[in-house]
Amino acid sequence: MEKINLFFWSFCFLQWFAGAYDPLDPKGNITIKWDFFDIHDGDGYVVTVTMYNNQLYRHIESPGWALGWTWPSEDEIILHMSGAEATKQGDCKRFKSNPLPHSCERSPVIVDLHPGVPYNLQTANCCKGGVISSLTQDPSKAISSFQMAVQSSVNFTATSGAFGSPSNFSIGVPGYTCSNNMALVEPTKFSTGNSQRIQQALMTWQVVCSYSQFRESNAPSCCVSLSSFYSDAIVNCPRCSCRCPHTGLAGNCYIDDEPDNKLQTPNGEGDDKIAVKCTEHMCPIQVHWHVKVNYKDYWRVKVTITNLNFFKNYSDWNLVLEHPNLQNITQIFSFSYQPLIVYPGTISGSRRRRENKKKIGRINTM
Numbered sequence: 001m002e003k004i005n006l007f008f009w010s011f012c013f014l015q016w017f018a019g020a021y022d023p024l025d026p027k028g029n030i031t032i033k034w035d036f037f038d039i040h041d042g043d044g045y046v047v048t049v050t051m052y053n054n055q056l057y058r059h060i061e062s063p064g065w066a067l068g069w070t071w072p073s074e075d076e077i078i079l080h081m082s083g084a085e086a087t088k089q090g091d092c093k094r095f096k097s098n099p100l101p102h103s104c105e106r107s108p109v110i111v112d113l114h115p116g117v118p119y120n121l122q123t124a125n126c127c128k129g130g131v132i133s134s135l136t137q138d139p140s141k142a143i144s145s146f147q148m149a150v151q152s153s154v155n156f157t158a159t160s161g162a163f164g165s166p167s168n169f170s171i172g173v174p175g176y177t178c179s180n181n182m183a184l185v186e187p188t189k190f191s192t193g194n195s196q197r198i199q200q201a202l203m204t205w206q207v208v209c210s211y212s213q214f215r216e217s218n219a220p221s222c223c224v225s226l227s228s229f230y231s232d233a234i235v236n237c238p239r240c241s242c243r244c245p246h247t248g249l250a251g252n253c254y255i256d257d258e259p260d261n262k263l264q265t266p267n268g269e270g271d272d273k274i275a276v277k278c279t280e281h282m283c284p285i286q287v288h289w290h291v292k293v294n295y296k297d298y299w300r301v302k303v304t305i306t307n308l309n310f311f312k313n314y315s316d317w318n319l320v321l322e323h324p325n326l327q328n329i330t331q332i333f334s335f336s337y338q339p340l341i342v343y344p345g346t347i348s349g350s351r352r353r354r355e356n357k358k359k360i361g362r363i364n365t366m
């Protein structure tokens with residue numbers, strides 16, 4: 001593994017936090033808004049669908065999001081789409097229009113287009129192959145959007161709330177679940193270009209999705225090993241940190257550094273259950289914390305992150321560290337770093353500020 005590019009999903013020590021609640025990012029969510037820009041009662045509408053990644057450090061990486069929902073009735077179809085595409089056109093034979101609708105699926109799945117698609121297929125904030133950055137890494141890339149024209153028989157003047165809205169949303173990324181129904185919220189306001197004018201959508205529907213490590217997998221994805229200059233001993237990742245080796249599943253890990261070609265899955269993406277290197281801890285990612293010096297005035301550590309999953313390359317990864325003695329980082333080498341500031345508002349009513357340190361970067365050589 002001469003080259004590793006990895007995203008460190010979540011700090012290993014956080015594994016035991018249950019449910020969707022992440023104390024390092026208590027408000028983290030992905031909010032999906034449908035902003036209406038043209039409504040023809042009884043006929044259809046034009047909406048811009050935007051996904052906002054409101055998570056501090058979790059990003060959506062390649063192969064990206066795949067947004068799914070279920071239309072409220074058979075009447076809804078997607079006539080046209082730009083900035084993204086439905087994976088299936090479905091059965092459009094009951095529609096005589098020419099060209100045929102973009103998708104007649106009752107539960108369509110939409111995927112982002114890749115960078116470099118023709119200009120006429122693009123919209124603002126589209127075409128990033130479904131990759132969305134996090135708020136800390138690159139807030140300007142923490143949104144993704146596309147536009148579509150929908151045929152629908154809903155009369156919005158005669159109804160209220162989010163009547164006629166789709167339900168059953170999913171974003172196609174492990175670990176995320178979305179609220180069941182869309183809510184009618186304050187119309188989104190936009191400032192256009194560098195003018196002072198503020199425009200707003202005619203109507204906005206919203207659905208919120210959240211992440212849970214436990215929904216993604218009940219096994220941790222990383223472990224931490226420790227060593228220091230003053231001791232020969234290495235405290236390795238505990239055995240079975242992520243899974244136990246030799247659990248009877250033949251071929252559930254690889255001994256060699258180079259798994260042979262027949263193990264390549266057709267789309268180049270691997271199932272990480274079978275693609276990791278055999279270790280006692282069986283974690284796809286290992287973080288090693290080596291204390292290099294420990295003086296009265298300061299200490300210095302070297303952190304090494306190893307990708308042990310043969311079939312996964314990670315890009316724009318980040319590593320979140322929580323350590324009681326990281327209040328005053330003075331120097332970071334080879335990484336960019338930002339404190340992750342969390343206000344755990346509910347802890348005994350106090351606004352105790354907890355600062356967590358965060359590194360963002362890319363490793364190219366090891």
Ligand SMILES: *[C@@H]1O[C@H](CO)[C@@H](O)[C@H](O)[C@H]1NC(C)=O
Pocket residue numbers: 027028029030031054208
């Ligand atoms: C989603 O995130 C936004 C931005 O942090 C926050 O204002 C909102 O309350 C969150 N919504 C939910 C349901 O958690």
Ligand SMILES: *[C@@H]1O[C@H](CO)[C@@H](O)[C@H](O)[C@H]1NC(C)=O
Pocket residue numbers: 041042155156157158
């Ligand atoms: C929509 O509902 C309003 C109010 O009930 C009605 O005046 C209007 O004619 C309806 N429009 C269509 C296209 O059905």
Ligand SMILES: *[C@@H]1O[C@H](CO)[C@@H](O)[C@H](O)[C@H]1NC(C)=O
Pocket residue numbers: 068069070107168170
């Ligand atoms: C929810 O969506 C899935 C596909 O995304 C679909 O197969 C399923 O039928 C939908 N469920 C309901 C209740 O509409």
Ligand SMILES: *[C@@H]1O[C@H](CO)[C@@H](O)[C@H](O)[C@H]1NC(C)=O
Pocket residue numbers: 003268269270310311312313
């Ligand atoms: C990961 O990146 C390396 C080097 O760029 C490449 O050789 C390898 O095929 C990639 N693997 C996957 C699964 O994309």
Ligand SMILES: *[C@@H]1O[C@H](CO)[C@@H](O)[C@H](O)[C@H]1NC(C)=O
Pocket residue numbers: 327328330
């Ligand atoms: C952090 O370190 C700087 C420089 O070493 C020092 O001036 C400052 O007082 C320290 N702050 C705290 C809170 O320890």
